[in-house]
Amino acid sequence: MAEGLLTRRRVRPVLLEKPCCTDGADGGPVDAAAAQVVLVGNPNVGKSTLFNALTGARQHVGNWPGKTVAVARGTWRPAGGGEVGVVDLPGTYSLVPDSPDEELTRELLVDASGPGRPDVVVATLDASNLTRNLYLYAQIADTGIPVVVALTMVDVARSRGLDIDTPALGRALGVPVVPVVPRSGQGVDELAAVVLRALDERVPATPAPLDTALEDAVAAVSTALGSEAGPAGRWRALALLEGGGGAPEHARDVTARAVADLAPEADPAADPDDPAEEIELRIAEARYAWAHDVLGATVGRRGPRITWSDRADRVLTSRWLGLPIFLAVMWGVFEATTAVAAPLQGAVQDLFDGPVSDGLGRVLGLVSAPEWLTGLVQDGLVSGVGQLLSFAPLMAIMFVLLAVLEDSGYMARAAFVVDRLMRVIGLPGKAFLPIIVGFGCNVPALAGTRILRNPRQRLLLGLLIPFVSCSARLTVYVLLAGIFFGSQAGTMVFVMYVLSIALVVGMGWVLRRVAFRDLVDDPLLLELPPYRRPTLRVMGVQTWQKLRAFLRTASGIIVATVTAVWLLSSIPMPGAQAAPSGEPVSFGHVAPADSVFGGVSRAVAPVFAPAGFDDWHASAALVTGFVAKEAVVATTAQTYSAEEPADVHRAGALGTALHDTFERTSGGHVVPAVLAFMIFLLAYTPCMTTVAAQRAEIGTRATLAGIGMQLAVAWILAVAVFQIGVLLT
Amino acid sequence: MSAPEIDAAPECPLTDRPVGSTSTLRRVGAGRVRRRRLAELGFVPGATIEILGRGGVGGLVLAVNADTRVAVDAAGARELWVHGEGRRG
Numbered sequence: 146m147a148e149g150l151l152t153r154r155r156v157r158p159v160l161l162e163k164p165c166c167t168d169g170a171d172g173g174p175v176d177a178a179a180a181q182v183v184l185v186g187n188p189n190v191g192k193s194t195l196f197n198a199l200t201g202a203r204q205h206v207g208n209w210p211g212k213t214v215a216v217a218r219g220t221w222r223p224a225g226g227g228e229v230g231v232v233d234l235p236g237t238y239s240l241v242p243d244s245p246d247e248e249l250t251r252e253l254l255v256d257a258s259g260p261g262r263p264d265v266v267v268a269t270l271d272a273s274n275l276t277r278n279l280y281l282y283a284q285i286a287d288t289g290i291p292v293v294v295a296l297t298m299v300d301v302a303r304s305r306g307l308d309i310d311t312p313a314l315g316r317a318l319g320v321p322v323v324p325v326v327p328r329s330g331q332g333v334d335e336l337a338a339v340v341l342r343a344l345d346e347r348v349p350a351t352p353a354p355l356d357t358a359l360e361d362a363v364a365a366v367s368t369a370l371g372s373e374a375g376p377a378g379r380w381r382a383l384a385l386l387e388g389g390g391g392a393p394e395h396a397r398d399v400t401a402r403a404v405a406d407l408a409p410e411a412d413p414a415a416d417p418d419d420p421a422e423e424i425e426l427r428i429a430e431a432r433y434a435w436a437h438d439v440l441g442a443t444v445g446r447r448g449p450r451i452t453w454s455d456r457a458d459r460v461l462t463s464r465w466l467g468l469p470i471f472l473a474v475m476w477g478v479f480e481a482t483t484a485v486a487a488p489l490q491g492a493v494q495d496l497f498d499g500p501v502s503d504g505l506g507r508v509l510g511l512v513s514a515p516e517w518l519t520g521l522v523q524d525g526l527v528s529g530v531g532q533l534l535s536f537a538p539l540m541a542i543m544f545v546l547l548a549v550l551e552d553s554g555y556m557a558r559a560a561f562v563v564d565r566l567m568r569v570i571g572l573p574g575k576a577f578l579p580i581i582v583g584f585g586c587n588v589p590a591l592a593g594t595r596i597l598r599n600p601r602q603r604l605l606l607g608l609l610i611p612f613v614s615c616s617a618r619l620t621v622y623v624l625l626a627g628i629f630f631g632s633q634a635g636t637m638v639f640v641m642y643v644l645s646i647a648l649v650v651g652m653g654w655v656l657r658r659v660a661f662r663d664l665v666d667d668p669l670l671l672e673l674p675p676y677r678r679p680t681l682r683v684m685g686v687q688t689w690q691k692l693r694a695f696l697r698t699a700s701g702i703i704v705a706t707v708t709a710v711w712l713l714s715s716i717p718m719p720g721a722q723a724a725p726s727g728e729p730v731s732f733g734h735v736a737p738a739d740s741v742f743g744g745v746s747r748a749v750a751p752v753f754a755p756a757g758f759d760d761w762h763a764s765a766a767l768v769t770g771f772v773a774k775e776a777v778v779a780t781t782a783q784t785y786s787a788e789e790p791a792d793v794h795r796a797g798a799l800g801t802a803l804h805d806t807f808e809r810t811s812g813g814h815v816v817p818a819v820l821a822f823m824i825f826l827l828a829y830t831p832c833m834t835t836v837a838a839q840r841a842e843i844g845t846r847a848t849l850a851g852i853g854m855q856l857a858v859a860w861i862l863a864v865a866v867f868q869i870g871v872l873l874t
Numbered sequence: 875m876s877a878p879e880i881d882a883a884p885e886c887p888l889t890d891r892p893v894g895s896t897s898t899l900r901r902v903g904a905g906r907v908r909r910r911r912l913a914e915l916g917f918v919p920g921a922t923i924e925i926l927g928r929g930g931v932g933g934l935v936l937a938v939n940a941d942t943r944v945a946v947d948a949a950g951a952r953e954l955w956v957h958g959e960g961r962r963g
Contacts (some may be wrong), residue, residue, distance in 0.1 A: 430920070455937075463929065464930050564947055668949035669950055670950050
């Protein structure tokens with residue numbers, strides 16, 4: 146029965162047509178424009194390493210058109226000539242989607258038709274884990290797209306005592322099987338030859354046979370579907386039997402009869418999904434039975450099954466050592482993103498504030514540029530670009546750390562160890578890492594949300610990260626706590642960190658119940674890939690790709706924000722008084738209080754009256770805090786025309802001025818007002834670079850919603866703290 | 875309750891099995907989507923499950939069909955109903 150299905154598909158003229166015959170311009174064996182090869186495989190099978198070995202530097206990472214799924218695409222120039230487009234699809238365990246990442250694979254392999262349909266699938270199978278990989282292979286083969294198998298991890302399999310007879314595997318599957326070692330490029334030329342031949346011949350893969358009863362049902366439904374079935378006919382027939390997909394009336398009747406035959410014990414009256422579920426399970430079992438048969442015929446097993454990876458797991462996931470080791474690793478990550486990154490960040494910032502800014506100033510002076518232009522370039526653009534680029538080393542470190550933890554296999558163990566803990570905020574264990582990093586800086590932490598595969602979880606984490614108190618906020622806490630709390634300053638700073646954790650947990654709890662009710666609390670189920678040495682080359686290429694994408698997305702927001710703030714503080718308010726130096730007020734020569742920036746701050750200030758800090762100095766500090774928290778101390782000093790304290794622990798005149806301000810605005814309730822101000826600082830938007838990073842990870846709309854949420858939460862908390870404080874004092 | 879035993883060996887959740895034991899999966903006590911996810915990793919009736927280790931708060935590290943290493947928490951282990959062979963490794 147399945148035979149007939151195959152023959153019918155083979156004679157479809159469109160599949161037999163060689164693309165070279167329709168486009169003679171290239172003259173090569175493969176049509177450069179049309180040929181598209183996709184890499185499909187389980188996670189952690191070395192697919193991305195293979196992709197790198199094929200495409201080298203000719204690749205880019207970007208969202209798939211119309212989706213938020215990041216996909217690496219590249220050009221492969223195989224040894225046999227021509228040019229082939231290669232797509233590295235996200236790792237997946239099956240073609241039945243669970244997330245948008247997996248949905249994309251399904252759409253391309255099953256739903257796409259015409260030019261959107263891939264020409265050849267390179268099924269990347271892990272030789273050390275063949276049973277499970279063959280399960281995915283069986284689904285790929287059902288789509289009717291020509292398949293070539295790249296067999297990875299042959300060395301790992303051998304070390305585990307598995308001997309794989311590759312030619313026999315090829316015969317069992319009915320498709321070419323090429324062992325490859327993507328790290329060294331071994332086998333890649335052979336894979337090229339095989340893929341080129343597959344592009345030329347266009348023979349659909351032989352489906353993995355199921356049991357007789359199932360095959361009869363598939364044949365009946367396929368016949369009923371007729372030409373409706375499309376190229377992925379067998380897949381559609383199976384999907385119908387499993388209760389998915391639409392079909393014409395006639396085919397639906399045939400399906401219903403087949404389902405009744407297959408699952409006579411299931412009771413559709415009790416639960417209409419019951420028979421379909423029964424059949425889905427049966428198909429899964431049949432695919433595994435087939436995989437076991439293939440394995441039995443092609444793989445010899447000798448030696449012990451316990452690998453050194455298992456031995457490592459006995460320590461790293463153990464009840465007593467698992468958590469301490471995990472905390473030690475997290476400490477290392479935190480140190481690398483703070484202590485190690487800080488001097489690099491400082492060096493870049495200094496380079497821009499010093500030599501670059503001075504140099505550009507000199508150049509602009511030589512061409513007698515107008516003063517406003519020099520101001521804009523030096524004070525606005527250069528310092529903004531400097532701030533952005535100063536994040537580049539930090540981001541690179543973060544990307545490398547993520548890659549090392551992920552590729553080495555440790556991340557999965559870490560997720561297992563802290564799973565219970567993270568369930569408190571409704572996120573899986575892996576979410577711990579970005580949060581820890583967030584205490585150093587939110588920007589790399591947002592990039593770190595990528596370790597979560599589920600985009601909804603990624604979004605939730607991306608919205609929570611800004612509530613993690615970063616080190617830039619610490620400088621402001623220290624200044625304010627030093628001025629207002631004296632010997633209790635340390636305690637107050639500690640309280641801010643406790644509040645930050647409470648905010649993350651609390652907002653996680655609220656969001657889970659308001660906007661993320663769809664996130665079900667499934668029990669943990671996590672594959673633990675064998676420990677491996679990460680590939681440096683892949684890490685290098687991917688880090689560069691991600692860094693470039695970050696800089697591209699972030700630069701717009703940062704340049705726009707910096708320019709806006711510079712403009713606002715350069716334009717005098719109408720009717721402004723002379724500058725302190727006695728110079729007349731003009732563009733670029735205006736005291737902060739008299740600039741539009743001061744005017745805006747003054748206009749915003751009354752909003753904070755219920756929080757006890759209705760004062761333009763305070764709101765001006767908050768406005769610059771939106772640009773960068775590092776700038777808050779400097780702005781506060783400027784607005785009071787005081788020297789920026791060299792040591793924030795001894796604030797001097799600035800302290801007195803601030804004290805007077807809060808005394809006045811709070812009606813004598815200084816402590817609650819300062820606390821409210823500090824809490825506002827903790828909870829509202831961390832900085833424009835965070836906004837840019839957030840936009841890169843979760844999109845513009847979610848970022849704007851996030852900003853709104855942060856401002857609302859910050860204001861409500863500040864008002865609540867001040868009002869309660871006033872009542873208590 | 876003394877329901878008559880249909881099979882000789884009793885069925886029990888994986889949580890009842892000791893570290894080092896190998897069991898055969900009999901059924902998955904979970905909804906459809908969860909069963910599908912489990913099947914993708916090899917958890918179909920008849921699969922062999924060896925318990926390699928036990929982490930904090932009841933989590934288990936398993937070898938499924940000899941080659942796949944999977945971590946489940948206590949709730950996940952309770953969904954897996956096995957037929958114990960009683961063999962200790």
